[in-house]
Amino acid sequence: MNAAKKIKDPIFHLSLPKKIDDTTLNNFFSQKPADHIREVHLDFSLTEVVERTFYQSLYRLKRELSTDNIELKSFNISKSVQSQFHESGTESFLNIVKKNNSRLVDVHFIQPFINATVNVLQVQAKLECKMQTPTLKSNFKIPYDVDIAGVLSLVSDAFMGSIALSFPKDSFLKICSIVYGMEFTSIDEQTEDAAAEFLNMIFGGAKAELNKDRNYNIQKALPTVIRAESLNLRQYSAESTLTLPFQTSAGPFHIDIEIVKKT
Amino acid sequence: MFDPTKKVLIVDDMSMIRRIVKQSLAEIDYKNVIEAKDGQEGWNLLNVHHDDISFIISDWNMPVLTGIEFLEKIRTSENVKQIPFIFLTAEADVSQIKQAIDRGADNYVLKPFSPASLKAKIEQTYTKVKGRIAA
Numbered sequence: 298m299n300a301a302k303k304i305k306d307p308i309f310h311l312s313l314p315k316k317i318d319d320t321t322l323n324n325f326f327s328q329k330p331a332d333h334i335r336e337v338h339l340d341f342s343l344t345e346v347v348e349r350t351f352y353q354s355l356y357r358l359k360r361e362l363s364t365d366n367i368e369l370k371s372f373n374i375s376k377s378v379q380s381q382f383h384e385s386g387t388e389s390f391l392n393i394v395k396k397n398n399s400r401l402v403d404v405h406f407i408q409p410f411i412n413a414t415v416n417v418l419q420v421q422a423k424l425e426c427k428m429q430t431p432t433l434k435s436n437f438k439i440p441y442d443v444d445i446a447g448v449l450s451l452v453s454d455a456f457m458g459s460i461a462l463s464f465p466k467d468s469f470l471k472i473c474s475i476v477y478g479m480e481f482t483s484i485d486e487q488t489e490d491a492a493a494e495f496l497n498m499i500f501g502g503a504k505a506e507l508n509k510d511r512n513y514n515i516q517k518a519l520p521t522v523i524r525a526e527s528l529n530l531r532q533y534s535a536e537s538t539l540t541l542p543f544q545t546s547a548g549p550f551h552i553d554i555e556i557v558k559k560t
Numbered sequence: 561m562f563d564p565t566k567k568v569l570i571v572d573d574m575s576m577i578r579r580i581v582k583q584s585l586a587e588i589d590y591k592n593v594i595e596a597k598d599g600q601e602g603w604n605l606l607n608v609h610h611d612d613i614s615f616i617i618s619d620w621n622m623p624v625l626t627g628i629e630f631l632e633k634i635r636t637s638e639n640v641k642q643i644p645f646i647f648l649t650a651e652a653d654v655s656q657i658k659q660a661i662d663r664g665a666d667n668y669v670l671k672p673f674s675p676a677s678l679k680a681k682i683e684q685t686y687t688k689v690k691g692r693i694a695a
Contacts, residue, residue, distance in 0.1 A: 420672035421580065477579050487575050494574045498671045501650030508653070517651070519621060 307335040310405045312455060314512045315343050319350035322358055324510055334367055339391070341374040342455050343512075347381045359390040370394050405511065407431065407539060407554060410460070413502030414543060414552065417495060422475045424545045434538035434553055441465040441549060445484055447496035449520040451556065453513045458556040462496040468548030475547065484524065493520040499552075561686055562644075566614035567592045571602035571630065572648065573622045577671070581617055581648075584675035588682070590614075599625025603633055606640055615644040615685065617669070620660065628663060635664040644689045646681060 309330060313321060330337070337358075362369050371391040374382075382388040411428055418426040444466040451458040464472070470481045473488040481488055497520050507513045538555040562568075568590050570581045578595050585593060594609060596602035599622055606613065616634070620627035627647055635641050647660050650671040657668055667685040669678060 417672045420674055473576075476576060478583060490574045491576045494576045494671075497574075498650045501671065502652065505652035517621075 307333055308405075309334050309337045310340065310511070311337065312340045312342070312512050313344045314514070315454070316346040316348065317344055317351045318348035319354050321351060321512075322354045326354075326357070326361075330362075330365060330367060336368045336370055337362055339369070339371045340455075341371060341378055344374070344378050347378055349385070352382075352385050352387045355387055355390050368392070406507065406556070407541065409503035409506035410499060410552060410554060411541060412506070413499045414541075416502060417498045418472075418543075418545060421495075421498070422472050422547075424472065424475065424547055426543050426545045429542040429544060431539055431541045434540045434555075437540040437542070437551075439463075439551065441468075444524065445469055445489065445492050446523050447492040447520045448523060449496055449500055449518045451515060451554075452518065453515045455513065456556050458554070460496065460500060460555075461553045462492065462499065462550070463553070464492065464550045465548065468545070468550050471547035472545070489522045489524065493522050496520040561683065562590070562614040564589050564614075565592065567594050567609055567612050569594050569596065569602060569605060569609070569613050569616045569618075571596045571599060571616065571618035571622070571627075573597050573619065577619065577648065580673075581678070584673070584678045587675045588679045590682075598622045599627060599630030599633075602630055606634070606643075610640045610643070613640075613643055615646065615682070617646045617648060619648045620656070621649075628660065631660070631663055631665060642693055644685055644693065646685055 311322075311325060325337075359369055369390070369392050371393045374391070374393055379388065379393065382391060415426045415428075418424045442465055443463040446461050446463040448459060448461045451460060466484060469484065469492070470488070473491050474480050476491060477488075500518065500520070504515045508515055538553050540551055540553050542549065542551045568585055570578050570585075570593055572578050572581070575597075578597075582593050582595070585591070594605055596605050599618070601624075602616070602618060603625065606616075618627050618630060622630075625633075631645055631647070634643060634645060644666045645664065646667045646669060647665045648669050648671060649656060649660075652670055660668060666689050667681055669681050673681075
């Protein structure tokens with residue numbers, strides 16, 4: 298886990314649940330924001346019910362952030378929810394930004410996937426895994442042929458999307474040889490499992506972190522394996538797919554993450 | 561600790577995980593292992609070997625018969641209901657873990673796991689169930 302490359306984004310994105318009350322911000326309050334955080338974004342896309350007890354938490358949030366010179370902004374707030382804040386006299390704390398520009402695939406979303414990937418490779422294959430610079434898929438020319446990939450659908454209350462874990466044959470077989478403790482020279486039914494199971498473990502780790510800290514409510518999903526020579530995976534849109542390239546002593550591989558906001 | 565001469569039943573649809581569990585168990589001297597790729601196959605093996613099974617390590621999300629269905633069959637069958645059951649999951653999801661423990665799982669192991677963490681969970685499980693399996 299220690300080898301995970303940390304990306305410092307100045308924005309902390311918090312997706313609020315359907316019903317918000319005095320417990321909603323507990324996770325946030327339990328840890329002091331990192332020094333590089335300059336803005337906290339509250340995303341109200343899912344919120345329908347505001348319990349009165351939330352107003353006190355909001356006041357505390359605003360006060361603590363002001364002390365640390367951090368700006369609070371609120372996005373995607375419905376008229377009915379906004380009017381509840383208005384009536385309570387706390388609307389001005391929210392700093393509502395009308396334009397829907399709070400990002401979903403941001404650093405806070407991808408960092409758990411990076412952490413989980415590094416952890417899974419380290420624990421299960423004893424491989425140190427270094428992430429290269431993340432980039433939009435449309436700008437990323439894969440420097441190898443993809444021969445096998447595990448893919449999985451991402452479904453949550455707020456968005457849908459997919460994750461693909463892709464390997465060239467050489468890297469994949471070397472990693473499998475380490476994990477299985479025997480040498481493989483071709484991808485077969487037995488080794489195909491590894492692509493699915495690695496993705497399953499990465500997804501499981503990232504999902505737990507995102508659901509706990511960000512209230513995303515990402516649903517359970519099972520991976521599927523796709524095999525082909527020079528596989529070219531098409532997700533929803535290359536323009537909104539982020540590619541995370543990794544390098545290990547067994548060779549490179551990459552993860553594509555695509556998120557589309559539900560309308 | 562559990563009797564190392566008795567069998568450990570590993571149930572997982574992923575051969576990679578069965579392999580990793582088997583290797584990890586071998587490192588801590590549990591070398592007598594039988595494997596199944598889903599709950600139904602596990603159930604069939606359990607019915608043949610039940611007198612000789614020390615404990616079960618089983619995945620949760622499996623085809624044919626899931627981990628929870630497999631566990632329910634075990635806990636409602638007189639001749640095997642005492643067998644310790646450790647479930648494997650890739651999801652650090654508190655509600656899923658609680659559900660498994662409520663249904664009769666004795667412990668859980670989060671994937672990914674090292675031989676040392678598996679050993680610690682097995683020891684913890686033994687401490688928890690030794691009174692039950694001795695009875």
